[in-house]
Amino acid sequence: MIRENLDDIPDYGLPAGYSIRWYQPGDETYWRRIHLLADKYTNVTPDLFEKEFGTNTEMLAKRQCFLLDSKGSPIGTASAWFGRHSEQSLGRIHWVAILPSEQGKGLAKPLLTTACNRLKDLGHSRAHLTTQTVRVAAINLYLKFGFVPAIVSERARYIWRRLQKHLKYPAHV
Numbered sequence: 001m002i003r004e005n006l007d008d009i010p011d012y013g014l015p016a017g018y019s020i021r022w023y024q025p026g027d028e029t030y031w032r033r034i035h036l037l038a039d040k041y042t043n044v045t046p047d048l049f050e051k052e053f054g055t056n057t058e059m060l061a062k063r064q065c066f067l068l069d070s071k072g073s074p075i076g077t078a079s080a081w082f083g084r085h086s087e088q089s090l091g092r093i094h095w096v097a098i099l100p101s102e103q104g105k106g107l108a109k110p111l112l113t114t115a116c117n118r119l120k121d122l123g124h125s126r127a128h129l130t131t132q133t134v135r136v137a138a139i140n141l142y143l144k145f146g147f148v149p150a151i152v153s154e155r156a157r158y159i160w161r162r163l164q165k166h167l168k169y170p171a172h173v
Contacts, residue, residue, distance in 0.1 A: 001139075001147040002128045006091075006120040010145055012109035017070035020114050023060040030066060030074035031095075038097040041132055052095065053079070062122065067098065067111050075102045078111050080118035083128055091124030096138070108141055116145065133159060136166050143169035 014020065028049045035044045053060060067076030076098035083090030093115050098107055119127050129147065131138050149160045149171050160173040 001131065001142050002126065002150045003116075003145070003147045004126055006116060006125055006127060008146075009113060009116045009120070010109070012106070012113045014067075014110045015106060018107065018110075019068045019072075020065050020111070021068060022062070023057070023064040023066070025057050027060075027064070027066060027074070031064075031077055034074065034077050034097050034099055035095070037099055038103075041134065053081075063118065065111070065114050065118070067102075067107060069102070075099045076107060076111055078115040080115045080122065080124075083124065083126075088123065089125045091119035091122065091127045093119070093127055093129040093142075096129075108138075109144075112141060112145055133163050136163075139163070139171075140168045143167065143171060149173055 031049055032044060032046070035042070035048075053064065063081055064077065064079040066074040067078075069075050076096075078096040079092075079094040081092040081094035083092045093112065096108070096111065096115070098111070116127060127147070128150065129142060131142070133139070149156070151157050151160065151173060157173050160171050164171050164173065
């Protein structure tokens, strides 16, 4: 999915008791735990974090955020990462997840607001993301935020047309 500009990002604030902070050394453990519990479609291996994000802690501190509960425990994460093909203008919303016990509380919206705003603050003017068609709730969130399907083939168009009946917002395919 793609968002052709990062203007007018929906502005959702966190509910009382929740906060967001940026990556700190050691957060790889929290990231993995969150994804192991929240992502039943991906094999979250011990080396996945380093494979996806590398080891540059200064870069991670600028680009990866964690959603914290009232006790300061990480319960969600999202990254304002680099887009494909080294195109500076294109950023990537990457690896968004919230613990299942915290889902449905309106937390994904402020998490996505934070990640999109960070992309813009870091100089990106457009954003893309990838997801799976079984993640209908996530797709609805991304559509609400102005992301649209990136149709790269007739097969993709067919899949999006079939998916449309399960979506709250039009996908314009």
